[in-house]
Amino acid sequence: xxxxxxxxxxxxxxxxxxxxxxxxxxxxxxxxxxxxxxxxxxxxxxxxxxxxxxxxxxxxxxxxxxxxxxxxxxxxxxxxxxxxxxxxxxxxxxxxxxxxxxxxxxxxxxxxxxxxxxxxxxxxxxxxxxxxx
Numbered sequence: 471x472x473x474x475x476x477x478x479x480x481x482x483x484x485x486x487x488x489x490x491x492x493x494x495x496x497x498x499x500x501x502x503x504x505x506x507x508x509x510x511x512x513x514x515x516x517x518x519x520x521x522x523x524x525x526x527x528x529x530x531x532x533x534x535x536x537x538x539x540x541x542x543x544x545x546x547x548x549x550x551x552x553x554x555x556x557x558x559x560x561x562x563x564x565x566x567x568x569x570x571x572x573x574x575x576x577x578x579x580x581x582x583x584x585x586x587x588x589x590x591x592x593x594x595x596x597x598x599x600x601x602x603x
Contacts, residue, residue, distance in 0.1 A: 487545050488558075491538060495562055495569075498534035500568045501527060502576070509579035518587050521580035531573040535566045 505524050512520035544558045551559060
């Protein structure tokens, strides 16, 4: 069990649960990072397709948050960890909330991008589109 740099536990199943949580939070973090990057690119280029991609990924971020939080709560309830293990699980629950908040900001940027594109006059939209953006 080296995902969180914790010592192996007597219960191998507990280590497996922590590794599963680690894998999911890393995947969620990468997804949120991608969302934010796409949202910024969509906004700076006026690319509605990128903005729509950000919006489509939001459900997956929400799903990660739900699954990770449920696994943490289940692990706390079943394993009754103490000390650093309990602190780690609580920190993960907090981190998923923060990551979801960042994803919500990316979604907001994507929404603004779409709204701004709708507000542009038709000739400006064509000019932007013809520039490959």
